[in-house]
Amino acid sequence: MSMLWLSFYCLVPTVIATMRDLGKSGRLEAEAGVLLNKTLVIRQLDVTSEHSVKKCLDSLPDQKVDILVNNAGMGQIGPLESISMEDMRKVFETNFFGVVHLVKEVLPGMKKRGSGHIVVISSVMGLQGVVFNDIYAASKFAIEGFCECLAVQLLKFNIFVSLIEPGPVNTEFEMKLMGEVSRSDFPGTDAETIRYFKEIYLPSAHEIFASLGQKPDAVAKATVNVIGMNQPVFRHQTNALYTPLTALKYADNTGNLSVRTFYNLLFNYGTLFHMSLGFLRCITCNCFRRRVMPV
Numbered sequence: 359m360s361m362l363w364l365s366f367y368c369l370v371p372t373v374i375a376t377m378r379d380l381g382k383s384g385r386l387e388a389e390a391g392v393l394l395n396k397t398l399v400i401r402q403l404d405v406t407s408e409h410s411v412k413k414c415l416d417s418l419p420d421q422k423v424d425i426l427v428n429n430a431g432m433g434q435i436g437p438l439e440s441i442s443m444e445d446m447r448k449v450f451e452t453n454f455f456g457v458v459h460l461v462k463e464v465l466p467g468m469k470k471r472g473s474g475h476i477v478v479i480s481s482v483m484g485l486q487g488v489v490f491n492d493i494y495a496a497s498k499f500a501i502e503g504f505c506e507c508l509a510v511q512l513l514k515f516n517i518f519v520s521l522i523e524p525g526p527v528n529t530e531f532e533m534k535l536m537g538e539v540s541r542s543d544f545p546g547t548d549a550e551t552i553r554y555f556k557e558i559y560l561p562s563a564h565e566i567f568a569s570l571g572q573k574p575d576a577v578a579k580a581t582v583n584v585i586g587m588n589q590p591v592f593r594h595q596t597n598a599l600y601t602p603l604t605a606l607k608y609a610d611n612t613g614n615l616s617v618r619t620f621y622n623l624l625f626n627y628g629t630l631f632h633m634s635l636g637f638l639r640c641i642t643c644n645c646f647r648r649r650v651m652p653v
């Protein structure tokens with residue numbers, strides 16, 4: 359699902375859940391039950407299409423959006439050399455310009471009413487880059503910078519901005535990425551990089567999802583909590599186990615600590631790394647979590 363809008367008409371909150379392919383609405387319709395078309399309405403929206411954004415907003419009474427939740431996003435992994443410029447731009451069109459466009463459209467109404475809340479599902483990779491996620495991390499950094507600027511400007515209008523920063527979440531996200539890389543032969547990439555990517559990065563990434571991965575419900579609940587706050591926080595990391603990794607850069611502003619730590623985790627302490635993840639998996643009771651992808 360790409361986005362949710364809540365609009366409060368006559369004190370009955372209306373959620374407008376959007377997706378680019380309405381053919382996928384079956385599960386949400388079933389979950390909604392009797393609320394469908396009453397407090398929950400499903401609309402088509404492709405965040406990368408100007409026409410679709412306009413059509414969707416025009417379909418709302420007075421184009422009124424009180425809370426905008428930007429969730430649509432796509433991942434991308436692999437050696438930089440193997441990814442076409444066109445495919446890199448697609449990530450920015452969705453993860454960055456998609457959000458920018460929606461925010462731009464709902465702002466005039468929020469400013470006029472003197473209230474509103476813009477929520478963006480970012481990522482811990484919007485705070486700390488991770489190898490082979492270059493463009494995805496850059497797109498999330500970009501949206502974090504955009505939101506940092508707006509949060510200050512919009513406070514003047516009583517409009518809040520919040521970034522939700524999940525660590526790994528067990529959704530279709532990882533499967534889609536693994537599916538894509540399994541079909542690629544990484545044109546233009548040297549053999550050593552391909553080896554690091556396949557033999558070191560992919561198994562580690564899989565371990566991280568299996569050990570630290572949250573259920574999507576946990577992220578949804580955290581988002582609802584932030585929406586319910588009287589003075590919504592600007593940033594919220596949903597996965598406490600991941601927080602130390604994002605804190606490194608703040609502990610040493612030369613960046614040496616974070617660069618060296620990530621380097622060592624990946625290239626020098628492979629075994630230690632797997633053992634720590636195994637330990638984390640056990641203390642977080644995830645020992646029996648179903649694997650989300652074939653190894």
Ligand SMILES: NC(=O)c1ccc[n+]([C@@H]2O[C@H](COP(=O)([O-])OP(=O)(O)OC[C@H]3O[C@@H](n4cnc5c(N)ncnc54)[C@H](OP(=O)(O)O)[C@@H]3O)[C@@H](O)[C@H]2O)c1
Binds near residue numbers: 404432523525531
């Ligand atoms: N999963 C993770 O580990 C993780 C971690 C941190 C942050 N996040 C962020 O969480 C958000 C949700 O991701 P997810 O994990 O739920 O992944 P997902 O299962 O792949 O869901 C992403 C959703 O975005 C939709 N979408 C993609 N492009 C769109 C567009 N142009 N217009 C409208 N909708 C579009 C997809 O629609 P289709 O079904 O039509 O493709 C899909 O429903 C993303 O912003 C992601 O970056 C995910």
Ligand SMILES: *[C@@H]1O[C@H](CO)[C@@H](O)[C@H](O)[C@H]1NC(C)=O
Binds near residue numbers: 394395
């Ligand atoms: C909800 O509204 C849609 C679009 O107007 C319609 O196609 C659908 O049949 C309605 N479903 C229910 C359960 O009212």
Ligand SMILES: *[C@@H]1O[C@H](CO)[C@@H](O)[C@H](O)[C@H]1NC(C)=O
Binds near residue numbers: 612614615618
């Ligand atoms: C950065 O870290 C490396 C490895 O720990 C160390 O050798 C180097 O002296 C550090 N550089 C600075 C400027 O602290």
